[in-house]
Amino acid sequence: MVTLNRRLAGAFALVIAASACNTGVTVGPKLASNQVLHVQIEDQPASLDPGQTQYTFETAVLRAVSEPLVKPMPDLSGVVPAAAQSYEVNSAGTAYVFHLRPTAKYWDGTPVKAEDFVFAWQRLIDPRLAAPDESLFADAVLNGERVSLMDPQRDKANIDPALATIGLKAVDDLTFQVQLAHPDPAFLWLASLPAAGPIRKDVVSQNGDKWATAPETYLTNGPFKVTEMSKNNYIRVERNPYYWGPKAALEQIRFDIVNDGATGLNRYKGGDLDVMAVQPAQAPAVGSDSTLSHQLVKTPNLTVFWIVFRVNSPPLDNVRLRQAIAQAIDRNAFVDQVFAGEATPATTFIPRGMHGYSPSLGTQRFDVAQARASLAASGLSGKQLSLTYSYDQTSDFAKATAKFVHDQLKTNLGIELNLQALDPNTLGSRIDQGQFQITGPRGWTADYPDPADWYDVFLTSSSNDLSFWQSQQYDNFVSVARTDVQPSRRDQEYLQAQTMLVDDAPVAFLAQTVSWYLVQPYVRGVVSSPVDEWPGALQPGAISISPH
Secondary structure, eight states, X not given: OOOSOOOOOSOOBOOOOOEEOTTSOEEOOOOOXXXXXXXXXXXXXXXXXXXXXXXXXXXXXXXXXXXXXXXXOTTSSOXXXXXXXXXXXXXXXOEEEEEEOTTOBOTTSOBOOHHHHHHHHHHHHOTTTOOTTHHHHHHHBTTHHHHHTSOTTTTHHHHHHHHTTSSEEXXXXXXXXXXXXXXXXXXXXXXXXXXXXXXXXXXXXXXXXXXXSSTTTOOOOSSEEEEEEETTTEEEEEEOTTOSSOOOSOSEEEEEEOXXXXXXXXXXXXXXXXXXXXXXXXXXXXXXOTTGGGGEEEEEEEEEEEEEEOXXXXXXXXXXXXXXXXXXXXXXXXXXXXXXXXXXXXXXXXXXXSTTOOTTOOTTSOOHHHHHHXXXXXXXXXXXXXXXXXXXXXXXXXXXXXXXXXXXXXXHHOOEEEEEEEOXXXXXXXXXXXXXXXXXXXXXXXXXXXXXXXXXXXXXXOTTOXXXXXXXXXXXXXXXXHTOXXXXXXXXXXXXXXXXXXXXXXXXXXEEEEEEEEXXXXXXXXXXXXXXXXXXXXXXXXXXXXXX
């Protein structure tokens, strides 16, 4: 799915150094008397139900209050135990057993049980809920896809019995077993998603859909609990007194809803916000400010944008022409002009910060001389080419991208690109029917940080393959890699697929987005990650406020 909101790469850290006195006794840093962190979120969450959240301003809160079985390491090198203290997987990679922490409790003191994970994951697959992450879990869990495809009305009487047949089982109170539909090396990333936290069946049964709308009934197991919801104003969370882990230094996190970038920046300067996202409109001013620029945390997102070529019709069925266009685009200038610096050039598919990133693949790198040589090798010339670029006229981003690509091709290849501004419905219809030559920007944002979430985009059978590119060899590599439990072999299979994709250029990769955050200098212990919603979201319990 393409969104401009998601996340990050490269682990930038603001690390606390403990001080030592002359006696040799190590002491921690001094703390401010007021341990309340003010974090900006961009909109009012529509829901905090793990089965309904889908936007970063929702998962930002959810991640602080609900804890799944495992959680990502900040550098995405793997996962670490969370609600589960350990887990095992069978040799075939088709069954996982999670052992829950005996001391894990919800904020009302009720123990977290394996049946809570069974219920929560069944809800994600239940077609009546229509969870945003439904397909991710349904495709992975045994019998999940069959159940998720049932009709909520026609099959109403059969859904509950069917849910009991999927591969989820509470062996006992502390043992949660998952049977997979097939070997899935990416499964642990699913288990780490914010949506994968436990839910108590008794709470939902008593309160229905409203269980997650009030602090009194929103029972969660994370290091914090929601204590106040002020609509369109803020959501306040406080320490969960029964959380199994170390006591958080922060007493509260207040998620302040601020959807205007200028207002947010003014509030940050005034000390009303401690952590905030810098919008592109404010990026030039922040980047040039001698004080604010030193408070920036820049975190590349797992989001990549590209332009699409229709490859099954002349002249863009010519691979050397597609390569020439890709090589003629100055992505550094694109980042500066279109993203105001809040991006980094991309010439490959998998983003920087995620396993499988391969910067050595160089076919699409900006090189005017090589672009002109590729164009010559295509047997075509700029003067004889007439190409049309179709874009969404309602999107400033699409308009700016179209103009930039137009100017680059004219300057570097002598190609006159005809820009076709269309309303979204007309554009969508033409793209679906293949009635275009070039369009964009398009792209992908990671649902979870594993190649398995990416490569299906360009499968011959994929509805996301807008270019009509077909490669049986690519399809084979991706199909085999998806279930290959041998890591090094799997890496090579995905590398072969990415090499083919970059070289054959059904799309020209443009940029990977980068989020800019301002973090007050008195906020300590922040470690950012490619998958968190704000710097420190993965480890809020490690954050503290120093005297200021």
